[in-house]
Amino acid sequence: MNDDHDSAYAGLLVDDAHWAFGEAAHDDPLAGMDTSIPAGVDATELASYCLELGDDALVLAHRLSEWCGRAPDLEEDIALSNIALDLLGQARLLLTRAATADPSVVPPLPDGSPVPPEDALAFFRDDHQFRNTNLVELPNGDFAETICRVLVWATYRLALFERLAAHPDGVVRAVAAKGVKELAYHRDFAAQWFVTLARGTEESRRRLHTGLAQVWGYRHQRGEDAVAEAVLAEVLAAAGVAAPDVGPVATSSHTEHLSRMLAEMQVVARAHPRGRW
Amino acid sequence: MTAAADEDLAAGFDATIAAGDRIEPRDWMPEGYRKTLVRQIAQHAHSEIIGMQPEGNWITRAPSLRRKAILLAKVQDEAGHGLYLYSACETLGVSRRDLMEQLISGAQKYSSIFNYPTLSYADVGTIGWLVDGAAICNQVPLCRTSYGPYGRAMIRICKEESFHQRQGYELLATMMRGTDEQRAMVQESVDRFWKPALMMFGPPDADSPNTQQSMDWGIKRHTNDELRARFIEMSAPQAAALGVTLPGNDLDWDEFWRIVKGGGPCNAQRIAHRKKAHDDGAWVREAATAYARSPR
Numbered sequence A: 001m002n003d004d005h006d007s008a009y010a011g012l013l014v015d016d017a018h019w020a021f022g023e024a025a026h027d028d029p030l031a032g033m034d035t036s037i038p039a040g041v042d043a044t045e046l047a048s049y050c051l052e053l054g055d056d057a058l059v060l061a062h063r064l065s066e067w068c069g070r071a072p073d074l075e076e077d078i079a080l081s082n083i084a085l086d087l088l089g090q091a092r093l094l095l096t097r098a099a100t101a102d103p104s105v106v107p108p109l110p111d112g113s114p115v116p117p118e119d120a121l122a123f124f125r126d127d128h129q130f131r132n133t134n135l136v137e138l139p140n141g142d143f144a145e146t147i148c149r150v151l152v153w154a155t156y157r158l159a160l161f162e163r164l165a166a167h168p169d170g171v172v173r174a175v176a177a178k179g180v181k182e183l184a185y186h187r188d189f190a191a192q193w194f195v196t197l198a199r200g201t202e203e204s205r206r207r208l209h210t211g212l213a214q215v216w217g218y219r220h221q222r223g224e225d226a227v228a229e230a231v232l233a234e235v236l237a238a239a240g241v242a243a244p245d246v247g248p249v250a251t252s253s254h255t256e257h258l259s260r261m262l263a264e265m266q267v268v269a270r271a272h273p274r275g276r277w
Numbered sequence B: 001m002t003a004a005a006d007e008d009l010a011a012g013f014d015a016t017i018a019a020g021d022r023i024e025p026r027d028w029m030p031e032g033y034r035k036t037l038v039r040q041i042a043q044h045a046h047s048e049i050i051g052m053q054p055e056g057n058w059i060t061r062a063p064s065l066r067r068k069a070i071l072l073a074k075v076q077d078e079a080g081h082g083l084y085l086y087s088a089c090e091t092l093g094v095s096r097r098d099l100m101e102q103l104i105s106g107a108q109k110y111s112s113i114f115n116y117p118t119l120s121y122a123d124v125g126t127i128g129w130l131v132d133g134a135a136i137c138n139q140v141p142l143c144r145t146s147y148g149p150y151g152r153a154m155i156r157i158c159k160e161e162s163f164h165q166r167q168g169y170e171l172l173a174t175m176m177r178g179t180d181e182q183r184a185m186v187q188e189s190v191d192r193f194w195k196p197a198l199m200m201f202g203p204p205d206a207d208s209p210n211t212q213q214s215m216d217w218g219i220k221r222h223t224n225d226e227l228r229a230r231f232i233e234m235s236a237p238q239a240a241a242l243g244v245t246l247p248g249n250d251l252d253w254d255e256f257w258r259i260v261k262g263g264g265p266c267n268a269q270r271i272a273h274r275k276k277a278h279d280d281g282a283w284v285r286e287a288a289t290a291y292a293r294s295p296r
């Protein structure tokens, strides 16, 4: 019988310098990437744009992580966490890019604080400084509403990321190139469930309609996108669901939900502004 | 079937166990062996699923994006472990759905360690170091357990658990290099979790009536006290390197039995959480079943 799995046990009994006593390097999300500002690009605008894209990913990742341990079945629990992890990865790159492009966006911390810029941005900004859209900050609702939000958001984000392949900044291009594959999976996961719920039971269909109506008016807060609209129309048609009769939500501010969400997200980090994690 | 044929099957089973080979789902096995396995694997699967809660409690408050990603991925791994183990259990003729219902009704147990609350972010590190660590000590020998699907599931699981242990320890080591408050937080967390972690190896051998039969069947490979002693020995140098003091090793077995019987600080909360998720998701599972059956 193969005994090599026993080595894990043996490894724990000895002084294993690889982990127990070694120092963990803090991984720089942009390690190895060229972070100089390309000619013709305004650093302030680039930082601001990266914050918009990064905050959307960060806030939705947080909402999806709220499902962990609460999903309808283990498979969906794992899938929703996967999406959250992908978005968290996008957020870390984009927030770090914002900070390298324009360090003045990073909130000041006490002298000697080891908090890296991505965390200063995520945990030490107030709600009014976040640039995300309302769509991602709404509470999760039930599974149907979560599926509708992921479908709408990932479809729009994917269409945008496909165009970002032509962005002048190399970091943005790299984030988009990686994100396109992730977002295609997120969209397809949501579309599959969208059709399943639409064609499942009376209850699932009713919940899907309610969920879709909740998020529909928020979908083009970053501008209408014909490519995304065409994809959404296709999914709705496949599901036999009519687009809800809901106009665009007109707002220039956050909803009431964001500050409550941030209060929870930021509580430990803010209690330890000089903390190392 | 004749008595002689029965005896042949039993002799074949005994020979397989004696040779240290695996029993596979299609092989004949004594009913007691099957029942013991179902009980043990189900309890293990339930522990993975309930074990998502104490650490999951901190996902939305993780103090850095890197830690949030590490924690979310870890809790997700535990869901995956639950999946592998429920699948292994299904090869013995029980359904995941029934097992979930037995967990929620309290008919089947899960590890008592998850009935303690997580009260600070340091608990995420302590659970990785000590709880995943103790789980590894318990589980690595199970990679060679006699039942094939269980042993193979354990090989995958143990690899991930050892990763969890390293990450937990690394969090604590990082916090120990932080502020005084963080160091105090780590020590306080270790103070709360050390003895409960030692109890994860089960009651003392003298009070563990099933151990001998399980060892004869190759389901279990070391006694509770042997494994506990090994874990204590292993943890001492790790604690020293970290700079924390381990509390004593005197265990309150009345507390252990109280928690096993449902009287721990979080027993009701953990089951209520699982039941709510299960009930809230019923309409989704029904929709998926209806959709799968519908004509396309």
Ligand SMILES: [Fe+2]
Pocket: B048, B077, B078, B081, B157, B161
């Ligand atoms: Fe696990």
Ligand SMILES: [Fe+2]
Pocket: B078, B132, B160, B161, B164
């Ligand atoms: Fe684990």
